[in-house]
Amino acid sequence: MSTKIRDVTLRFLAEPSDVNFGGKVHGGAVMKWVDLAAYACAAGWSGKYCITAYAGGIRFVQPIHVGNLVEVSAKIIYTGKSSMHIAIDVQASDPKERQNRLTTHCIVIMVAVDEDGKPTSVPEWTPTTAEDIHLQESAIKLMEMRKTIGEQMETHVKHLK
Known part of the structure; x- marks a missing residue:
């Protein structure tokens, strides 16, 4: 792949089928959109099929209403050997006004896999701006915190076995 794409934005209208019992867009629908954007971003960067390892x-932050124009932006903020850490922002607006407001944000880790479903290498991303360096440092700190949390969660996992 000659040109790696570091970021992607998906845009669409929130539909009545996306609504929960409270009349707002269901969190599960938002999470699906997040996963779709993360996949598009990771596949565009790596040039490979990717799977979600962590979200x-x-x-x-704020609800999304039916009829809102939704923008799900995904951006690589750190790469490992086979993994890509992706920052996701979801914004919504009335399409007549186009004044975006942040509704949701998170981090998703995607892993590139080969034809056998085994992790495979991805191109390294190197930050060049101060903002990108900050984002990468933040991703590394979050990775360290997840390791600690994972160790603590082992107590619960063993209990369930």
Whole structure:
């Protein structure tokens, strides 16, 4: 692949089928959109089929209403050997006004896999701006925190076995 794409934005209208019992767009619908954008971003960067390994830190800041124009933006902020850490922002607006407001944000980790479903290498992303360096440092800190949380969660996992 000659040109790696680091970011992608998906745009669409929130539909009545996306609504929960409270009349707003269902969180599960938003999470699906997040996963779709993360896949498009990871596949565009790696040139390979990718799977979701982690989605976390999801914050639902404001509701999305039926008929809103939704923009799901995904951007690579760190790469490992086979993984890509992707920052996701979801914004929505009345399509007549186009004044975006942040509704959701999170981090998703995608892993590139080969034909046998085994992790395979991805191109390294190197930050060049101060903002990108900050994003990469943040991704590394979050990775360290997830390891600690994972160790603590082992107690619960063993209990369920």
